[in-house]
Amino acid sequence: MLWYKSWLETRWRFLIGLALLMCSAGAMVLMYPRVQELLTVAPSVDVGGEIGRRIREAVELSREYRGFVWVQGFSQNFPQMGTLFAVLLGTGGLLSGGAALFTLSLPATRAQLLRVRAATGLAEWFILALVPSLLIPLLSPAIGESYSVGGAIAHGVCLFLAGGVFFSLALLLSTLFGDIWRPLLITLAIAAVLGLLEQLPPLTGRGVFGVMSGETYFRTGSLPWAGLFVSAAASAAMFYAASVHFERRDF
Amino acid sequence: MADPLVIETSGLQKRYGSAEALRGLSLQVPKGSIFGFLGRNGAGKTTTIKILLGMAHATSGEARVFGLPAGSPAEGVEIRRRTGFAGEEKDLYDYMTVGEIVRFTAAFYPRWRPDLEQRYRKSFELPADRKVKALSRGMRTKLSLLLALCRGADLLILDEPTSGLDPAATEEVLQALVAHAGAEEMTVFFSSHQIGEVEQIADRIAIVDRGRTAVAGPLDDLRDSYRRIQLVFAGEAPDPVFRASGLVRARRKGRVLSLLASSGADAIIREAQALNPVSVDVTPVSLKDIFLESVAGED
Numbered sequence: 001m002l003w004y005k006s007w008l009e010t011r012w013r014f015l016i017g018l019a020l021l022m023c024s025a026g027a028m029v030l031m032y033p034r035v036q037e038l039l040t041v042a043p044s045v046d047v048g049g050e051i052g053r054r055i056r057e058a059v060e061l062s063r064e065y066r067g068f069v070w071v072q073g074f075s076q077n078f079p080q081m082g083t084l085f086a087v088l089l090g091t092g093g094l095l096s097g098g099a100a101l102f103t104l105s106l107p108a109t110r111a112q113l114l115r116v117r118a119a120t121g122l123a124e125w126f127i128l129a130l131v132p133s134l135l136i137p138l139l140s141p142a143i144g145e146s147y148s149v150g151g152a153i154a155h156g157v158c159l160f161l162a163g164g165v166f167f168s169l170a171l172l173l174s175t176l177f178g179d180i181w182r183p184l185l186i187t188l189a190i191a192a193v194l195g196l197l198e199q200l201p202p203l204t205g206r207g208v209f210g211v212m213s214g215e216t217y218f219r220t221g222s223l224p225w226a227g228l229f230v231s232a233a234a235s236a237a238m239f240y241a242a243s244v245h246f247e248r249r250d251f
Numbered sequence: 252m253a254d255p256l257v258i259e260t261s262g263l264q265k266r267y268g269s270a271e272a273l274r275g276l277s278l279q280v281p282k283g284s285i286f287g288f289l290g291r292n293g294a295g296k297t298t299t300i301k302i303l304l305g306m307a308h309a310t311s312g313e314a315r316v317f318g319l320p321a322g323s324p325a326e327g328v329e330i331r332r333r334t335g336f337a338g339e340e341k342d343l344y345d346y347m348t349v350g351e352i353v354r355f356t357a358a359f360y361p362r363w364r365p366d367l368e369q370r371y372r373k374s375f376e377l378p379a380d381r382k383v384k385a386l387s388r389g390m391r392t393k394l395s396l397l398l399a400l401c402r403g404a405d406l407l408i409l410d411e412p413t414s415g416l417d418p419a420a421t422e423e424v425l426q427a428l429v430a431h432a433g434a435e436e437m438t439v440f441f442s443s444h445q446i447g448e449v450e451q452i453a454d455r456i457a458i459v460d461r462g463r464t465a466v467a468g469p470l471d472d473l474r475d476s477y478r479r480i481q482l483v484f485a486g487e488a489p490d491p492v493f494r495a496s497g498l499v500r501a502r503r504k505g506r507v508l509s510l511l512a513s514s515g516a517d518a519i520i521r522e523a524q525a526l527n528p529v530s531v532d533v534t535p536v537s538l539k540d541i542f543l544e545s546v547a548g549e550d
Binding site: 008 | 304307308324328329338344345347354358360398
């Protein structure tokens, strides 16, 4: 029944996230022919510096379907929206809502409470990361294109494991604070700072968002194993810290 | 042979930063008793309950429920499996309906009592399809009580069970509690600062003050043994030292010396008469008086 409780607590965040990410994936695929038309008539971009280089690269990559999907979906929309929903799924349900004492009066250990809450959120985050990605190969034939299922899964896995860092951070902060707002805002602020830092040339593509986007996989065909391992290790460490703190905490 | 103890604490201390919530609290709650845990707001009642249920960790001292250490995570599960609980705030899962939260709670308790569930749902008039967040304070209290009573528990721990209720609802809840405890032969440990309701249903009490047990025992024994002795003198009342045991408090005001004895009133009276008062008045003491004297500041 703890699973049922966790599902009730997170279902709307999960379902809204799933709907938005699937709409985003679907709209991206269906808009591709129109984007192609615009790219042919659009004047060449004449902006200097790093930003100009990136815009030109994005335009060039978007001329080809696989590149367009990566630029629009896996490197932008999915990591940004995914981060928001990973954080939302990791937030709340442990102490918030005022019913913590009722939950703690049940014959379940705190470790069980935390494990079930984390597992429910992670399962939902896994679906959010994988299902919209898989929608791309499913919808592509509708516009006369194709996209490999293997590629969609690889990007989905990158999104899931790297985005799991934000989920775990939100979960850890949820064991520290009694409200849902501080874990949510602090994790989003940290994500925003990391995102901005990754815009600086020496760090471009080397941080958590770089791993989420699966840039290495897009450019070389091999998964960013080191980044995925570090992300999984960081998530595991934060979960461990959350469980230690949750066990010791007074309510 | 004395009844076995369901709850036992000794030297229980709890510190929150620099604040001491409990300062060596000792309690013995025998099996089958209805135990009123009285104290002012902030006296340490809720902290004690939280420690008993593993919701807070004691700084030092020992707390045992059913003979099991309350601070152990594994034993705590067994304690909570045999204990029904309703918290002071009656906070439940707002997003569930009454039916959902009943089913949710029942799933944790192998000895859940569907017969009692049906009875209390009917007598408390709890609509199964109404969301918890839409319930009034009184209905929430009744739902909390239902969730605690139907667990098939051996022990019921209630933190301020009637707080926020109107007199009619308070009476209804107390009657349900007494009837249930009598029928199920369970131990009830409830905290309150409402002396009237403790007098109404408790057979044993402990008065906690500033984190310590000030008074404890069977309620009838306390009523029988406590006496107020009022001595009036011709001049200013003296400030004597009594050798007899049982003197709880002595207050001097002008010509009057007022003594509160927890036991041995006769011996104290004999000593007092040696002071040559013009009158000696001995009266029984109500629980309210015992409570007020126990939690009053030191003179």
